[in-house]
Amino acid sequence: VEALVTGVTADDLAARMAGILPIGRSGEAGTTRLAWTGEDRDAAGWFAAEAARIGRRTERDPAGNLWACPEGDGPWWAIGSHLDTVRQGGSYDGALGVAAAFAVAERASAPLAIISFADEEGARFNTPTFGSRALVGRLDVDDAVTRTDQAGVTLGDAMAAAGVDPGRIGECPAWLERLRGFLELHIDQTRDLAVAGAPAGVVERLAARLRLQLELRGRADHAGTTPRAERRDALAVAARLIVRGEELAEPGLLFTAARIEVEPNSATTVPSRARLWLDARGPAAAAVDAWRDALAQEAAGIAAAAGVELDLRTASRSGGVAFGADVRQALQAGLPAGPAPELLCFAGHDAGVVAERRPAGMVFVRNETGISHSPEEHVSLEDAAAAANALLAAVEALA
Numbered sequence: 001v002e003a004l005v006t007g008v009t010a011d012d013l014a015a016r017m018a019g020i021l022p023i024g025r026s027g028e029a030g031t032t033r034l035a036w037t038g039e040d041r042d043a044a045g046w047f048a049a050e051a052a053r054i055g056r057r058t059e060r061d062p063a064g065n066l067w068a069c070p071e072g073d074g075p076w077w078a079i080g081s082h083l084d085t086v087r088q089g090g091s092y093d094g095a096l097g098v099a100a101a102f103a104v105a106e107r108a109s110a111p112l113a114i115i116s117f118a119d120e121e122g123a124r125f126n127t128p129t130f131g132s133r134a135l136v137g138r139l140d141v142d143d144a145v146t147r148t149d150q151a152g153v154t155l156g157d158a159m160a161a162a163g164v165d166p167g168r169i170g171e172c173p174a175w176l177e178r179l180r181g182f183l184e185l186h187i188d189q190t191r192d193l194a195v196a197g198a199p200a201g202v203v204e205r206l207a208a209r210l211r212l213q214l215e216l217r218g219r220a221d222h223a224g225t226t227p228r229a230e231r232r233d234a235l236a237v238a239a240r241l242i243v244r245g246e247e248l249a250e251p252g253l254l255f256t257a258a259r260i261e262v263e264p265n266s267a268t269t270v271p272s273r274a275r276l277w278l279d280a281r282g283p284a285a286a287a288v289d290a291w292r293d294a295l296a297q298e299a300a301g302i303a304a305a306a307g308v309e310l311d312l313r314t315a316s317r318s319g320g321v322a323f324g325a326d327v328r329q330a331l332q333a334g335l336p337a338g339p340a341p342e343l344l345c346f347a348g349h350d351a352g353v354v355a356e357r358r359p360a361g362m363v364f365v366r367n368e369t370g371i372s373h374s375p376e377e378h379v380s381l382e383d384a385a386a387a388a389n390a391l392l393a394a395v396e397a398l399a
């Protein structure tokens with residue numbers, strides 16, 4: 001009698017997650033597994049143990065991504081996510097996708113690779129999707145390896161201490177030849193699926209994203225004795241630009257004045273300098289670019305009128321990524337309740353980076369609160385199993 005291939009169960013996911021959950025967890029402070037740390041090394045140990053359980057050897061590519069591949073040279077479809085977290089993050093963002101990848105690979109009839117991408121969150125060196133960008137050859141290696149963490153350690157030194165030679169990151173794109181395509185299971189970081197009453201859903205696209213960095217240079221002066229007409233107040237200009245940035249954002253465009261630094265930051269001095277980081281995201285790149293152009297034009301006028309010098313530059317920009325229709329249909333076909341409305345995702349993900357070079361797709365797991373990057377993060381493993389079974393069905397159709 002031929003054994004029936006059974007689907008992924010909540011119990012299976014719970015058993016796999018049990019090994020990774022304690023790594024980097026500290027009670028109510030949540031989970032901290034930053035890239036290239038001891039916690040990261042322990043997480044790699046969990047990965048190797050899970051790989052060994054399904055008869056796989058673990059390899060590390062030149063960017064530190066972990067691979068558990070079938071026998072032979074490939075290329076294969078791969079499934080995975082990431083094992084690093086933000087500071088004081090939750091239990092499921094990333095790790096759930098890797099646990100599900102092992103569960104799916106064990107059951108799939110096609111040979112599948114499992115990948116855990118290095119430093120997806122970028123929480124230590126501000127290098128989000130580090131490993132996947134290195135794989136597709138889009139990482140600015142010189143810039144990345146010289147970035148420093150809060151303790152002044154460079155990313156290059158941290159990598160070397162973790163046993164990965166930063167001088168070889170540029171060799172990572174050769175590993176792309178092993179890959180036919182990539183699928184990722186991830187928790188929903190919104191309430192979209194909860195509102196829709198669906199345990200799992202397929203991501204249609206990742207939103208366009210833009211980060212602007214503004215530097216405003218005025219003149220420090222006495223807060224009491226400087227007449228209004230003579231002030232060159234950098235912070236007052238920054239405040240106007242924050243308000244205009246919000247006003248210029250059309251519905252659907254998410255704008256955040258995310259960070260500001262002020263000098264001299266003294267209670268009785270007209271601020272001489274302000275550095276401002278603005279983040280804008282929207283469904284379409286054209287709308288995000290139009291917002292930037294409008295703000296840049298107004299900013300020049302507002303700064304000039306206040307006698308403040310302005311330097312505005314685009315720190316990073318992504319035009320957004322649409323996942324391929326074939327992959328989305330294959331995932332939709334595996335959803336327990338049949339095809340559902342597709343999701344627009346405003347966060348970055350490794351699957352979105354891989355999609356630049358290979359077919360890729362994502363399935364999200366319902367998150368009742370929508371909370372992530374927090375110890376409050378929670379999903380039901382029944383829902384996660386439903387999403388994993390959509391992956392299983394998809395790889396059977398695609399591979």
Ligand SMILES: [Zn+2]
Binds near residue numbers: 093120186
């Ligand atoms: Zn994640």
